[in-house]
Amino acid sequence: DLGLLEVHWEIDSTSSELQRRLPTLDDCSIVIGEMQSAGRGRRGRAWLSPPGMNLYLSILKRFDGGFAGMTGLSLAVGVILMRALDELGIRTAGLKWPNDVLAGQAKLAGILVELSGEYLGPCTAVIGIGVNIRLPDALHEQAEQPITDLASLRGDDPPGRNRVAGVLIEKLVEGLRQFDRQGFAGFVADYAQYDLLKGEPLRVIGAQSEFAGTGEGVDPRGALLVRRDEGDIVAIDSADVSVRRQ
Numbered sequence: 001d002l003g004l005l006e007v008h009w010e011i012d013s014t015s016s017e018l019q020r021r022l023p024t025l026d027d028c029s030i031v032i033g034e035m036q037s038a039g040r041g042r043r044g045r046a047w048l049s050p051p052g053m054n055l056y057l058s059i060l061k062r063f064d065g066g067f068a069g070m071t072g073l074s075l076a077v078g079v080i081l082m083r084a085l086d087e088l089g090i091r092t093a094g095l096k097w098p099n100d101v102l103a104g105q106a107k108l109a110g111i112l113v114e115l116s117g118e119y120l121g122p123c124t125a126v127i128g129i130g131v132n133i134r135l136p137d138a139l140h141e142q143a144e145q146p147i148t149d150l151a152s153l154r155g156d157d158p159p160g161r162n163r164v165a166g167v168l169i170e171k172l173v174e175g176l177r178q179f180d181r182q183g184f185a186g187f188v189a190d191y192a193q194y195d196l197l198k199g200e201p202l203r204v205i206g207a208q209s210e211f212a213g214t215g216e217g218v219d220p221r222g223a224l225l226v227r228r229d230e231g232d233i234v235a236i237d238s239a240d241v242s243v244r245r246q
């Protein structure tokens with residue numbers, strides 16, 4: 001049940017392209033860019049997207065359940081990406097809540113989920129994924145945080161970009177169907193396997209307040225569970241909170 005598959009040489013953003021054509025595209029349509037001139041990251045940040053080395057891919061997925069059932073989708077996509085990396089023989093990466101894919105504290109991949117539609121009726125997700133496969137040296141200096149790539153993690157024999165795309169597409173189509181049936185509850189056990197914050201001392205920083213605690217995993221809605229130093233466990237689901245390892 002694959003929709004269209006398009007590869008562009010240059011595009012502003014593969015996610016923007018799907019957004020523009022949302023009404024006319026079939027479910028599971030995919031756009032890939034060799035490079036992006038205006039790649040978008042979370043929180044309004046840019047995603048640097050030079051040609052030739054990395055994967056920039058977006059997929060459109062329609063759901064009947066509405067926004068109400070979509071909590072946890074971006075975490076589920078993190079799990080799906082980890083399943084793909086597992087199959088590619090990358091075993092040193094993990095997830096930092098909500099959905100950063102890190103290896104040794106450096107960012108290996110990014111996920112941007114954009115929802116539109118109705119709260120209880122049909123809704124559509126545009127899921128954008130950027131995977132660093134082989135980064136040009138200059139990008140390390142331009143990036144706002146430490147970044148890494150598959151070539152550094154598998155120096156002996158890095159997987160080719162088409163293989164990464166193929167495995168990722170297969171896992172996405174399968175995993176998004178699983179999310180449609182089970183919601184995030186079906187991914188909680190797998191998330192735990194990749195959770196880099198579990199058992200870690202954390203500092204949770206919100207707009208109004210901040211506190212210290214320990215990561216206790218995620219709940220079936222995708223909220224982060226933190227045991228505060230006072231002893232109680234709180235569930236954090238606002239995307240406006242930032243969580244740091246102490």
Ligand code: BTN
Pocket residue numbers: 012013014015016036038039040041042043045047055056057058109110111112127128129130131
């Ligand atoms: C993040 O900030 O961690 C999310 C980065 C998401 C980048 C991908 S690359 C393909 C797709 N197109 C975009 O413009 N962004 C996403």
